[in-house]
Structure formats: structure tokens, C-alpha cells
Amino acid sequence: QVQLVESGGGLVQAGDSLRLSCAASGHTDGTVVMGWFRQAPGEEREFVAAISRTGIYMDYAESVEGRFTLSRDDGKNTVALQMDSLKPEDTAVYYCAARNPGKITVTSNESEYPFWGQGTQVTVSS
Secondary structure, three states: OEEEEEEOOEEEEOOOOEEEEEEEEEOOOOOOOEEEEEEOOOOOOEEEEEEOOOOOOEEEOOOOOOOEEEEEOOOOOEEEEEEOOOOHHHOEEEEEEEOOOOOOOOOOOHHHOOEEOOOEEEEEEO
């Protein structure tokens, strides 16, 4: 089992920045592919960004490309999602997720992520 703990959510104004963090622990067997998803009220959960086990390769949703940056500490299962130029439509509960140890592909498919954090609320006011 892999446990995930997120932190860093909050209430900000449009144009502001916010940084979310996520730490994975448990039976990770080294680093794991990690991702962020979000769910707005009344909407389905959607992919935001994901990062490879090495931290070299990242993938972003088109809606956040150029505004959000995902990074990870070298050789660790700690990732940070830097969110800049926030918009009201970024308001959602943000979830950190991890793939099974040994999986190497960075994917936006949430069914490929069996481990999830509890979520952290991000609210962007206009």
C-alpha cells in the first residue's frame, strides 16, 4: 500500500499563485509515478498533471499548460504543484495520486492510479 498526504490548498484571488505538495509513503519500492487530478463541484474528476519516477518527464492538461509546474524532489516521492496565474475555473478539490510501484508510464488516465490522497480544496475568487 502507498499512502499520500497533500497540503497547501486555500483561498486566493484570480491571478495569485498557490503551491500544493504531496508526499507518498509506504511500500513504494523506490520512486513512483505521481499525478494531480481535480474535481470541481458538479463535475467529473479531471487530470491536471503527472510526473515520471525520475522527475524528468511531465505531462499537463491543456487547461493548465504554461501556468502550472509539477516537480519532484530528487529521488524522493515528494512532489509540488506550483500553480500560477490562477483563474476562478481552477477552483476544485485537488487530489494527489500514485501509480503502482514498478509502473513507469506517465498517464492522464485516472484508472491507472490506484492510490489517492484525501484531497485539498483550492478556491480562486474573481
